Amino acid sequence: MTITVNVTGLSLMMGCAIALGLSGTAGAAEVAYPSWQWGESANAALLNNVRQEFEKDSSGDTVRPISVPYEGFFDKQYSEVRAGSPSDIVSLFDPEMASYIKQGLLEPLDKYLEMAGVSPDQLSVSHKVAIKDGHVYGVAFQTNPRALLVNGKLLRDAGVSVPTNLDEFLAAIDKLRNPAKQQFGFYSLSASGPAQDAYLQTAPIILGFGGGWFKAGEPTADSPETIAALKFIKKVYDDGLVPRVDSRAAQQMFIDGRIATFIVGPFLVGFAAEQNKETYENIEATIPPFPGKQAAAVTTFLGVPNAAKNKDAAGRFIATLLKPEMQESIVEIVKALPAVKGSIPASFVDRNPWFGAFVEAGDHAVSYAPEGMEEYGPEIYNIIGPAIEEILFNNRDIEQTLKELQAELEQFVAEKNAN
Known part of the structure; x- marks a missing residue:
């Protein structure tokens, strides 16, 4: 018999309780869930709320939180999945999501969405990469569209207005640089690291210029827009206008009031709220003032x-995440966009005007994964990341490097299409 569950109100609560409570008849399960996010206070607070709700409804089933480092997480997780000994829940960014689906992992x-009373068409646009042949293989824990996060106090102290175009942005970055205070106007990629980081940190800028590494599955590394974006990234690096640290250190510098603008997801506001009241109270946000106006x-x-050993219990944990109160908590606690459309409380946006820029970005944002080649993301990072670092740190000519990269990516696509 099929149970139809209404997405709101009492019928949802009763439907979830019935569906989730059935697990107890098969014996208690312990759901293994490793993630770096258990070590981040806002994310951990939300996940613990979901865990407690799940355990309340599940007649003995429990979740085992496993806090692990971010560094090396995806490689280790993939090795375990491929070896047939995975955890019960995996965390996946967009390209990993597409790759796992392609490999049938x-x-x-679907049935857990039905338990939660959520249909696929109610899921946010970010789920495009998680759906294949009408089946849903992943649910967003959180979506973080990129907008320009601004410390309004630093701009006001420097007599700078929020920039609305590229020329104003470059002028603002220059004026906000204050060596005596170790203060910077902006952050972009400025330290060598994993290939994925080079790709991820530059993607919002490249897309913002209207560029991209792929369009509809075809390489576009040497497009004028991509070249222009790399020239901007190189300029602010060479001119000493960005701190030479990795992105995690830069996030802390923003929280500490030493970086004035940062193209980043709304999650960073959650961190600032916990750690620095002055920064948090002065946060503003806007769409990055780049010519292409495309958000990532x-x-x-x-x-x-x-x-996984406990597939059903893990699926029911995800169904618990989809409850309306949990979806609203993703916004309130984590300050990110939730999985289900219409779950952003209007009162939250009223109280946090900066969030409006992220909602606007989220309405039309595209995944940072290579368009049309998402499932090959991890392989593509390892081609593109080193080329970006050659340009930034070894002064390779931008146009020549991207011409060579274009040829390498074309060969990569041809080989994949031939298999």
Whole structure:
């Protein structure tokens, strides 16, 4: 018999309780869920709320939070999944999501969406990469579209207005640089690291210029827009206008009031709220003032490997995440966009005007994953990341490097299409 559950009100609560409570008849399960996000206070607070709700409804089933470092997380997780010994819940960014689906590594989550009373068309646009042949293989824990986060106090102290175009932005970055205070006007890629980081940190700028590494599955590395974006990134690096640190250190510098603008997701506001009241109270946000006006988004999906020991319990945990009160908590606690459309409380936006820029960005943002080649993202990072670092740190000519990169990517696509 099929149980139809209304998405709102009492019928949803009763439907979830019935569906989730059935697990107790098969014996208690302990859902293994490793993630770096258990070590981040806002994310951990939200996840613990979901865990407690799940355990309340599940007649003995529990979740085992496993806090692990971010560094090396995706490589280790993939090795375990491929070896047939995965955790019960995996965390996936957009390209990993597409890659896992292509390789047939994930369990469809359709029946768990039905338990939660959520249909696929109610899921946010970020789920495009998580749906194949009408089946949903991942649910967004959070989506973080990129907008320009601004410390309004630093701009006011420097007599600078929020920039509305590229020339104003460059002038503002220059004026906000204050060596005596170790203060910077902006952050972009400025330290060598994993290839994925080079790709991820530059993607919002490249897309903002109207460029991209791929369009509809075809390489566009040497497009005029991509070249212009790399020239901007190189200029602010060479001119000493960005701190030479990795992105995590830069996030802390923004929180500490030493970086004035940062193209980043709304999650950073949650960190600032916990750590620096002055920064938090002076936060503003706007769409990055780049000529292409295209926003990028990064989504953390939750999925269930088809080799997991406790697939059903893991799926029901994800169904719990989809409850309306949990979806609203993603906004209130984590300050990110939730999985289900219409879950952003109007009162939150009223109280936090800066969030409006992220909602606007999220309405039309595209995934930072290579368009049309998302499932090959991890391989593509390893081609593009080193080329970006050659340009920034070894002064390779931008146009020549991107011409060579274009040829390498064309060969990569031809080889994939031939298989």
